[in-house]
Amino acid sequence: MWVYYTIAVVLFSLLNVGSTDYIGAVVEYQPLEGPTVNTTLEENLKNYIYHIEQAKALGAQIIVFPEYGLTTLVDDPEEYSIPVPNVGTTNFTNEAYVLLKLSNAAFEHNIYIVANLLERANASDSNTTYYYNTNVVFSSNGTLVARYRKMNLYNEPKLTPGTENAIFNTDFGTFAVFTCMDIMYYNSSQAVLENTGVTDVVFPTAWFSHFPFYMALSVQQGYALANKVNLLAANVNLPSRALGGSSIISSDGTILRRILTDVSSNNIAYATLKPPSSSSRNFALMGFDIFRNETRQPLSNFANLTYFEYDKFNYKPVNLSSENVTEEICHGDFCCNFNLVIARNGTSNTSEVYKLAAFKGQMTYLNKTELPIRICTLLGCVNDEISSCGVWPRTAYTTLFRQMTVWGNWESAQPDQFIRPTGIRGDWEPLYNATYLENKTNETVGASFNVTRPTNNVVSFGLYITGSASVAQVSWFVVVFMIFVFGGF
Known part of the structure; x- marks a missing residue:
């Protein structure tokens, strides 16, 4: 009752x-x-x-x-x-x-x-x-x-x-x-x-x-x-x-x-x-999606623009034949961790290419302002060339991620540093059923971004950090402790 x-x-x-x-x-x-x-x-x-x-x-x-x-x-x-x-x-x-x-x-x-x-x-x-x-x-x-x-x-x-x-x-x-x-x-x-x-x-x-x-x-x-x-x-x-x-x-x-x-x-x-x-967030986590029954038409008349300094990133390939992928990706002393659960019921196309990417340094934001930026991301790639990563795919990616989580913990969080979760599909839609957790102390800042709804056609999924802070990596123990206390996979 x-x-x-x-x-x-x-x-x-x-x-x-x-x-x-x-x-x-x-x-x-x-x-x-x-x-x-x-x-x-x-x-x-x-x-x-x-x-x-x-x-x-x-x-x-x-x-x-x-x-x-x-x-x-x-x-x-x-x-x-x-x-x-x-x-x-x-x-x-x-x-x-x-x-x-x-x-x-x-x-x-x-x-x-x-x-x-x-x-x-x-x-x-x-x-x-x-x-x-x-x-x-x-x-x-x-x-x-x-x-x-x-x-x-x-x-x-x-x-x-x-x-x-x-x-x-x-x-x-x-x-x-x-x-x-x-x-x-x-x-x-x-x-x-x-x-x-x-x-x-x-x-x-x-x-x-x-x-x-x-x-x-x-x-x-x-x-x-x-x-x-x-x-x-x-x-x-x-x-x-x-x-x-x-x-x-x-x-x-x-x-x-x-x-x-x-x-x-x-x-x-x-x-x-x-x-x-x-x-x-309870209803989003339970799978409610107000757009589930909405017909999503290809945006053929929407201009397709890309801004991605791909040659500045470090990359690591994702093994799509594995059901559960847990990897760390670093650029210098800036590191993030990913856990990806990939469908194994015939919906995953192992010929497709996904890569983890990380960057820490100065980046010219949209050709205008040079900013200190840190990014760790999962990227869909049209082929194995890094120049094809993160672009709009003319043919939708079919790899189905049952769950995606990215997290990290870093030292020396400055007042003007901030973190944003970021993610997009090939149909211009963001990632639904998403949760984000952040924990700040005087010494560190930690973040965890999680998508719980099975999602395909993923172009990017990650964390975007900007500000003038000097970021150094914290020990693995601290990362695991943060995930345990504040959420994650």
């Missing part, structure tokens, strides 16, 4: 929306470009209002729009830029038309609105004008409650980087906001979470996906998993340029909704989110 009671309680807890639960919405949007700056802004703003009305009809309390959605991906910010008043402004009668319309829409529909625009501001002590990539957040009463200027610019030479984090409070959570490339840097994606009580993150982005480590949905999932926060990520929709992939992810890393299409279109997704303290 108690079994049926337990099931009833579980189902009720899933369906019941508590006072701090909320419904969030994200819009993957393809910006329209008109004949003039004003028509471009007006047409896109008109579409924004439509999606706001749509979100409110779905019960959403907050809606997030992508980076560059109002302006298109312009090179010169001057014509599109507007002044943005201070946080706390309530009357936008004398402000830019865009701000007035967004404020009015937030008030009329009783919804928080997160939008991205180009801002201009004059220096107080000179005649210099600065231009910023700026997110604005309007509360449900129309007040400007946050203004965030993007810190880590990417191909935006005429913009000035911001210097301040942004947080706003609602009656359903404390939110941080940052933009696109910021998610890959300590400031502001990690710094904004420290001792701030942030429970949720809104993330406007114009993200160009690159195999194998910088795919939109993989990066989004890795951030939510590592930091135990709810994430609402809204991407621009330009699949022919590798732009696309939006999601709503709970604080346990479960992808509640995602938008992934190679069709030029505007799409809205919404989901109910719970406070991080009440989220549970």
Whole structure:
């Protein structure tokens, strides 16, 4: 009898929306470009209002729009830029038309609105004008409650980087906001979470996906998993340029909704989110997958980009004829351990090639910034050449991994070092049924990333570490102890 009671309680807890639960919405949007700056802004703003009305009809309390959605991906910010008043402004009668319309829409529909625009501001002590990539957040009463200027610019030479984090409070959570490339840097994606009580993150982005480590949905999932926060990520929709992939992810890393299409279109997704303290991984671990019955079409019109400095890594081949593979892979004194359980019921293709790879050193991140990066990863390879590893496979890999685990423990964790789990399939999907555990002390940091659902067509699966810390290997005893206490295979 108690079994049926337990099931009833579980189902009720899933369906019941508590006072701090909320419904969030994200819009993957393809910006329209008109004949003039004003028509471009007006047409896109008109579409924004439509999606706001749509979100409110779905019960959403907050809606997030992508980076560059109002302006298109312009090179010169001057014509599109507007002044943005201070946080706390309530009357936008004398402000830019865009701000007035967004404020009015937030008030009329009783919804928080997160939008991205180009801002201009004059220096107080000179005649210099600065231009910023700026997110604005309007509360449900129309007040400007946050203004965030993007810190880590990417191909935006005429913009000035911001210097301040942004947080706003609602009656359903404390939110941080940052933009696109910021998610890959300590400031502001990690710094904004420290001792701030942030429970949720809104993330406007114009993200160009690159195999194998910088795919939109993989990066989004890795951030939510590592930091135990709810994430609402809204991407621009330009699949022919590798732009696309939006999601709503709970604080346990479960992808509640995602938008992934190679069709030029505007799409809205919404989901109910719970406070991080009440989220549970149990259902993901039991095999629940909301996309299990969804038809996944090949993304033939989504641009296929790869950024992978393959010649810098050390490699070790994976023996696919073995049912259980446990291996260590190192690059210098940086080492990780893998445990792979491979299906032996005829679903594994031993002619396919998988390799373990590790790297520690300086890497030019997406051809822009040289960063200290450490990566340990499982990679699918089209053939035995290392240059074929981590690329999009034109023919899906059939090797079925029943379980995958990667873990490590390292010394000298610095404040600005952080770890992200990373993984992607050949159909652009992240790895579902994933768990991530991390343990930090004053001397060491340890991490374990585990995927429990049988998965094929795996392109990459591993840990991505960045920051200025000097990392040295800890003894095997400490690694085993960390896995025993904090999880793993």
